[in-house]
Amino acid sequence: MTTLADRRIGRMEFILGLRRRGIADAAVLRAMEEVPREQFVRDEDVALAYADHAMPIACGQTISQPYVVAYMTERLAVEPGHRVLEIGTGSGYQAAVLSRLAASVVTVERYRTLAESAREKFAALGWDNIAVVVGDGLAGVPERGPYDRIMVTAAAETIPRALVEQLAPGGIMVLPLGPHDSAQIIVRLTKAPNGLVRENFIAVRFVPLLPGKAREL
Ligand code: SAH
DSSP states (O other), X not given: OOOHHHHHHHHHHHHHHHHHTTOOOHHHHHHHHHSOGGGTSOGGGGGGTTSSOOEEOGGGOEXXXXXXXXXXXXXXXXXXXXXXXEEOOTTSHHHHHHHTXXXXXXXXXXXXXXXXXXXXXHHXXXXXXXXXXXXXXXXXXXXXXXXXXXXXXXXXXSOOHHHHHTEEEEEEEEEEESOTTSOEEEEEEEEETTEEEEEEEEEEOOOBOOSSOOSOO
């Protein structure tokens, strides 16, 4: 069992650990500090909520490793007025972090169970600038776009064209790009006047971005 004091220490070490690993953006660190990660993991994992690990959640999916959440968020360069789209709600943790930095977040999940559970968490926190949509993230949510920033949190084997279209001019998309059965790389795409500018970053492992809404649940 962990006491509240233990958890507070855990949270301080959590932020220090992110800084040690090179996360330098003060707004990103503040957002990571603000989101109670213990509310986004399974009950049995609460004691490990601030360890730097990915963890299993419902529907065979995972909540990403905090370092990767912070790293991708930093690469996304979110500004306070931004409208952000996230693909792959999962636990809702990444969307919650983005919601502390942006004006609004639309997040898409193919499992209804995960979407509903994330919605409940945001409501409990009183955070009302996050809209959760059940659907196929590969198609994006064109009716709410264009978006200043798009983050994909499941591995894409190719650049999802519909998402590029929903990116505002000058907009930035960050995604894990590569094969489903091995490591992917974090890629940043900037929608410049002459086309997409691509930058490659660290190697990661994400669950696959799958087409269509999930059949079960
Ligand atoms: N961002 C999440 C981690 C998500 S894991 C978090 O912070 O917890 C990736 C999620 O993407 C899974 O929940 C999976 O169901 C979802 N996913 C995969 N393909 C999808 C698609 N085409 N559309 C929407 N969600 C998708």
